[in-house]
Amino acid sequence: MVEEEGLRAKSLDYSLQRNESLSAKETSFLISTESEALFQKREQSKDSVFFTDGIRQIDFVLSYVDDMKKDSELKAERRREFELNLRKTGLELEIEDKLNSEDGRTYFVKIHAPWEVLVTYAEVLGIKMPIKLSDIPRPKYPPLSYMLGPVKLPATVKYPKPEYFTAQFSRHRQELFLIEDEATFFPSSARNRIVYYILSRCPFGEEEGKKKIGIERLLNTKTYSSAFPLHDGQYWKPSKTSYINERYILCKNWARFSYFYKEQPFNLIRDYYGEKIGIYFVFLGYYTEMLLVAAVVGLACFIYGLLSMETNQSSIEICDPKIGGQMIMCPLCDEMCDYWRLNTTCLHSKFSHLFDNESTVFFAIFMGIWVTLFLEFWKQRQARLEYEWDLVDFEEEHQQLQLRPEFEAMCKHKKMNSVTKEMEPHMPLCNRIPWYFVSGTTVTFWMALLLSSMVSIIIYRLSAFASFASFMESEATLQSVKSFFTPQLATSLSGSCLNCIVILILNFFYEKISAWITKMEIPRTYQEYETSLTLKMFLFQFVNYYSACFYVAFFKGKLVGYPGKYTYMFGIWRSEECDPAGCLVELTTQLTIIMIGKQIFANIQEACQPLIFNWWRRRRARTHSEKLYSRWEQDNDLQVFGSLGLFYEYLETVIQFGFVTLFVASFPLAPLFALINNIVEIRVDAWKLTTQYRRPVAAKAHSIGIWQDILSGMAILSVATNAFIVAFTSDIVPRLVYFYAYSKNSTEPFNGYVDNSLSVFLIADFPNYTAPMEKRDFNTCRYRDYRNPPDHEDKYAPSMQFWHVLAAKMTFIIVMEHVVFLFKFLLAWMIPDVPKDVADKIKQEKLMTVKIIHDFELKKLKEDLNFECNDFSTGTKEKESRPVSSKISV
Structure with missing residues (x-):
C-alpha cells in the first residue's frame, strides 16, 4: 500500500511536469481522473484475496x-x-x-x-x-x-x-x-x-x-x-x-x-469448510428429518389425549361434586396445612390426562423402535457419505497417527511406533499421573457440587411446597373451589425455573475448567483430546440436565410414607407427594421448562453473541475510515469459531436427543419442539458460520466419532427409562390392574377407580405435631396409596392390591423391555451398516482406480523402455563406426 501511494505521487508529478502548458482547469481535471481511477482500484482491492501482484492467492x-x-x-x-x-x-x-x-x-x-x-x-x-x-x-x-x-x-x-x-x-x-x-x-x-x-x-x-x-x-x-x-x-x-x-x-x-424448508448443499459445505463441519450438518439434517416422523406420531398421541380429556373416567369422578367433592384429603404438610377436597384438583387431573393416557404406552414403544431405526439408518447414511466424499479408510491411515503439536513440544523421550516403525515423541505414564489425578479430582469435585446443588433444589421444593400448601390450601378448598395452580404444580414450576438457571450457570463455569484440565492431561492425538473432553463434558451435562427429571420420575412420591408416619429428609422436611392424578404431569412440566428454556437460550446466544461482538469490534477497529478496509481486516474483525466450536454443537444436539428419547413417554410433544428448534438451529449455524465467523481451518472426519457410541448408549438407556416412567410415574398400570382384577361394574369397568386408589386414614391417629391446628367435624381423610383401612387388624400396612400393582409394574417393565429390545436387535440384524449398492460402488471404484494407476504405470514404463532402447540403438551405431577409425589411427 505504501508503494501504491508512492506510485500515485510520482505519476501525478510526472503528469504535471509533462503538462505544464495545460490550463488550470485541464490540470485539475487530470488530477481528478487519476484519483478516481486509483480510488476504483482501491475499492476493487477491498474484495481481493490475492497478494499485491494479483496472482498469488492468500491461503x-x-x-x-x-x-x-x-x-x-x-x-x-x-x-x-x-x-x-x-x-x-x-x-x-x-x-x-x-x-x-x-x-x-x-x-x-x-x-x-x-x-x-x-x-x-x-x-x-x-x-x-x-x-x-x-x-x-x-x-x-x-x-x-x-x-x-x-x-x-x-x-x-x-x-x-x-x-x-x-x-x-x-x-x-x-x-x-x-x-x-x-x-x-x-x-x-x-x-x-x-x-x-x-x-x-x-x-x-x-x-x-x-x-x-x-x-x-x-x-x-x-x-x-x-x-x-x-x-x-x-x-x-x-x-x-x-x-x-x-x-x-x-x-x-x-x-x-427463508430457505428453512430447503435441503442443504452438503457437497458445497464440504468443499468450503471441510469434511468435519460438513458431516455435522449432514447429521443434523438427517436427525431433523427423522424427528419429523416422531413429531407427527407424538402430535397424534397428544391430539388423542386432548379429544378424550372430557370423557376420561378418572377426571369425571374427581370433578364430580358427589364423588370428588365428598372426598376429604389429608393435609399436604404438617400443622400449617389444612384438609382439602379432591375436586379442587379437577383442572389439574384433566391436564394430566393429556400426557397420561393409553397412547403413552404405544408412544413409548414406538420411540424405542424409532431410535433404533434412527441409528441404523444413520450408519447407512454415514457409509454412503464416506464413499461420496472419499473418506473410506481415512481413520486408520491419518487421524490416529497425527500427533498434537503441544504433545510433541512437551515430550523429551522417544519411542518406536509399532505401526509406522518410526521413532516418535513419547510421554511416560509417570509424567502423566499427576495430571490425571488433578483431572479426576476436579471432575469429582464438580460432580459433587452438581449433586449438592440438586439436593439444594430438592430442599427448596420441600420448603416451597409447604409454603404454597399453607396459603393455597385454605378454607376455600373445603368449599370445592377448583384451581389449576395446585401446590404441587406451583412448586414444580418454580423449582424447574430455578433448576434451569442453575444448570446454565454451572455449565458456563464447567466448560472452561474441563477444557483446561483436558489440555493438562497432554493427550497424544487430536482424537484422544476430543474423546477425553467429550466424556468429561457429556458426563457433567448428563447429570446437570437430567438429574431433576430423574428425581421427579423415579424418586418423588415413592418414599413418602403415610399420614402419621411420613418420611422426612434430614429429619426436617417432609417428602413431596404426587398429585392424586400422578406425578407424570410434574415430570412433563420439568422436562418442558428445561428443554425449551435451554433451546431458546442457546439460539438467542448463538445468534446475538457474534452479532454484538462483531459490531463492537468493527466499531472499535474502524478509527481511520479513509483507509482501505481490506479483506483480511474484515475477516480479522469476525468471531473465532475455534477448535471446539463443533464440539459444543454436537453436545447441544446430543443433550436434546436425550430429552427426546429418555423421558419422551411423559411428553409426546418433545419431538415436535426438537424439530422446530433444529429447523431454526440449522439456519442459525449456517448464518453465523457464513457471515459472523472467521473461516475455520478445514479438517477431515469420516464419522461423528465418539458421539455415535454416546447416542447408542442413550438409545439403550431410553428403553429402560420409558418403561419405568410408564410403570411407576404414569397411572396406567394401576388402572389396568383395577380394570382386570378389582372392577365390579362390567359395563363401566373404570367406575370407582379414584375411590379405589385412595386409602383411608383415621384423623385421631395423627400425632400432635402433624395434625392441623384447626379441628374439623369429620373423622377420616384420604391419601394416595394402597394400604389397609383403620379397622383392619394390620392397619395402614400395604394391602394385597399394593402387591398386585407392584407385580404388574415389574411385569410391564420386563415385557416392554424385551419386546422393544427384540425389535431393536432384529432391525439391527436386518439393516446392514453399509448398503449393498454402496459396498458394490466402493469395490468398483477401487478396481477402477487400481486399473487407472496400473495403465498409467505401464504406459510410463513402456515410454521409459522405448527411450532407453532409442538411446541404446543410437549408442551402438556410434560404437560400430568409432572402432574403425580408432584402428586406423592406431
Missing part, C-alpha cells in the same frame, strides 16, 4: 499488534524466527504495515503456498485428488420425488463439481492427475489445511533443550493476535472476477432463514 493470514510492553522484544524475536522458518519450508509471505490497517495498530502477515509446497504436503497428508471423470451414475431420486420439487436445490448448487475417480496425490505421478490449472487444482479448503499443518509444526525457538513449535503456542502467548484462512469473498455479493465466491453461494442457498 492464510496472521495478525499481530506491535505493543511496547516488557516482553515485546521477545515476541518480535519469536515472530522473526517463526516467519524465517516458514519461508524455509517454501511458504511465501507478504507483510502489511500497520499504517495501512484501519486501526493503525495491526500488522498482517499474508501467506501463500506455492505449487511445490502444495504437492509435497498433499502427499504427506494423503489428500485424494481426481484422476479421471467417473462414469458411475449418481443415485437416482426415489419414486414420487417430483413432489419434493420445492424442497430441492438447483443441481449446480447441490452438485457443484462432477464426480471423479480419485487417488492419493503423489509428486512422482503428477501426470496421472487432472491438472488443468495449478492455481485452482487444489481447492481452498485443502490449501488452508496444508498451510495450517505447516504452521502447527513450525519451530520458533528452543528453551531448555525443548523445541518450541506451533502457531497455537504463539497465539496462547499473544505473540500473534490471530491466525485464520480467508473467506473467498463477501457473503452479500458475488465475485467480480472469474474466481468463484463459494461463500456467497452458501449464503444465498443455505444461510437464509
Whole structure:
C-alpha cells in the first residue's frame, strides 16, 4: 500500500511536469481522473484475496499488534524466527504495515503456498485428488420425488463439481492427475489445511533443550493476535472476477432463514469448510428429518389425549361434586396445612390426562423402535457419505497417527511406533499421573457440587411446597373451589425455573475448567483430546440436565410414607407427594421448562453473541475510515469459531436427543419442539458460520466419532427409562390392574377407580405435631396409596392390591423391555451398516482406480523402455563406426 501511494505521487508529478502548458482547469481535471481511477482500484482491492501482484492467492493470514510492553522484544524475536522458518519450508509471505490497517495498530502477515509446497504436503497428508471423470451414475431420486420439487436445490448448487475417480496425490505421478490449472487444482479448503499443518509444526525457538513449535503456542502467548484462512469473498455479493465466491453461494442457498424448508448443499459445505463441519450438518439434517416422523406420531398421541380429556373416567369422578367433592384429603404438610377436597384438583387431573393416557404406552414403544431405526439408518447414511466424499479408510491411515503439536513440544523421550516403525515423541505414564489425578479430582469435585446443588433444589421444593400448601390450601378448598395452580404444580414450576438457571450457570463455569484440565492431561492425538473432553463434558451435562427429571420420575412420591408416619429428609422436611392424578404431569412440566428454556437460550446466544461482538469490534477497529478496509481486516474483525466450536454443537444436539428419547413417554410433544428448534438451529449455524465467523481451518472426519457410541448408549438407556416412567410415574398400570382384577361394574369397568386408589386414614391417629391446628367435624381423610383401612387388624400396612400393582409394574417393565429390545436387535440384524449398492460402488471404484494407476504405470514404463532402447540403438551405431577409425589411427 505504501508503494501504491508512492506510485500515485510520482505519476501525478510526472503528469504535471509533462503538462505544464495545460490550463488550470485541464490540470485539475487530470488530477481528478487519476484519483478516481486509483480510488476504483482501491475499492476493487477491498474484495481481493490475492497478494499485491494479483496472482498469488492468500491461503492464510496472521495478525499481530506491535505493543511496547516488557516482553515485546521477545515476541518480535519469536515472530522473526517463526516467519524465517516458514519461508524455509517454501511458504511465501507478504507483510502489511500497520499504517495501512484501519486501526493503525495491526500488522498482517499474508501467506501463500506455492505449487511445490502444495504437492509435497498433499502427499504427506494423503489428500485424494481426481484422476479421471467417473462414469458411475449418481443415485437416482426415489419414486414420487417430483413432489419434493420445492424442497430441492438447483443441481449446480447441490452438485457443484462432477464426480471423479480419485487417488492419493503423489509428486512422482503428477501426470496421472487432472491438472488443468495449478492455481485452482487444489481447492481452498485443502490449501488452508496444508498451510495450517505447516504452521502447527513450525519451530520458533528452543528453551531448555525443548523445541518450541506451533502457531497455537504463539497465539496462547499473544505473540500473534490471530491466525485464520480467508473467506473467498463477501457473503452479500458475488465475485467480480472469474474466481468463484463459494461463500456467497452458501449464503444465498443455505444461510437464509427463508430457505428453512430447503435441503442443504452438503457437497458445497464440504468443499468450503471441510469434511468435519460438513458431516455435522449432514447429521443434523438427517436427525431433523427423522424427528419429523416422531413429531407427527407424538402430535397424534397428544391430539388423542386432548379429544378424550372430557370423557376420561378418572377426571369425571374427581370433578364430580358427589364423588370428588365428598372426598376429604389429608393435609399436604404438617400443622400449617389444612384438609382439602379432591375436586379442587379437577383442572389439574384433566391436564394430566393429556400426557397420561393409553397412547403413552404405544408412544413409548414406538420411540424405542424409532431410535433404533434412527441409528441404523444413520450408519447407512454415514457409509454412503464416506464413499461420496472419499473418506473410506481415512481413520486408520491419518487421524490416529497425527500427533498434537503441544504433545510433541512437551515430550523429551522417544519411542518406536509399532505401526509406522518410526521413532516418535513419547510421554511416560509417570509424567502423566499427576495430571490425571488433578483431572479426576476436579471432575469429582464438580460432580459433587452438581449433586449438592440438586439436593439444594430438592430442599427448596420441600420448603416451597409447604409454603404454597399453607396459603393455597385454605378454607376455600373445603368449599370445592377448583384451581389449576395446585401446590404441587406451583412448586414444580418454580423449582424447574430455578433448576434451569442453575444448570446454565454451572455449565458456563464447567466448560472452561474441563477444557483446561483436558489440555493438562497432554493427550497424544487430536482424537484422544476430543474423546477425553467429550466424556468429561457429556458426563457433567448428563447429570446437570437430567438429574431433576430423574428425581421427579423415579424418586418423588415413592418414599413418602403415610399420614402419621411420613418420611422426612434430614429429619426436617417432609417428602413431596404426587398429585392424586400422578406425578407424570410434574415430570412433563420439568422436562418442558428445561428443554425449551435451554433451546431458546442457546439460539438467542448463538445468534446475538457474534452479532454484538462483531459490531463492537468493527466499531472499535474502524478509527481511520479513509483507509482501505481490506479483506483480511474484515475477516480479522469476525468471531473465532475455534477448535471446539463443533464440539459444543454436537453436545447441544446430543443433550436434546436425550430429552427426546429418555423421558419422551411423559411428553409426546418433545419431538415436535426438537424439530422446530433444529429447523431454526440449522439456519442459525449456517448464518453465523457464513457471515459472523472467521473461516475455520478445514479438517477431515469420516464419522461423528465418539458421539455415535454416546447416542447408542442413550438409545439403550431410553428403553429402560420409558418403561419405568410408564410403570411407576404414569397411572396406567394401576388402572389396568383395577380394570382386570378389582372392577365390579362390567359395563363401566373404570367406575370407582379414584375411590379405589385412595386409602383411608383415621384423623385421631395423627400425632400432635402433624395434625392441623384447626379441628374439623369429620373423622377420616384420604391419601394416595394402597394400604389397609383403620379397622383392619394390620392397619395402614400395604394391602394385597399394593402387591398386585407392584407385580404388574415389574411385569410391564420386563415385557416392554424385551419386546422393544427384540425389535431393536432384529432391525439391527436386518439393516446392514453399509448398503449393498454402496459396498458394490466402493469395490468398483477401487478396481477402477487400481486399473487407472496400473495403465498409467505401464504406459510410463513402456515410454521409459522405448527411450532407453532409442538411446541404446543410437549408442551402438556410434560404437560400430568409432572402432574403425580408432584402428586406423592406431
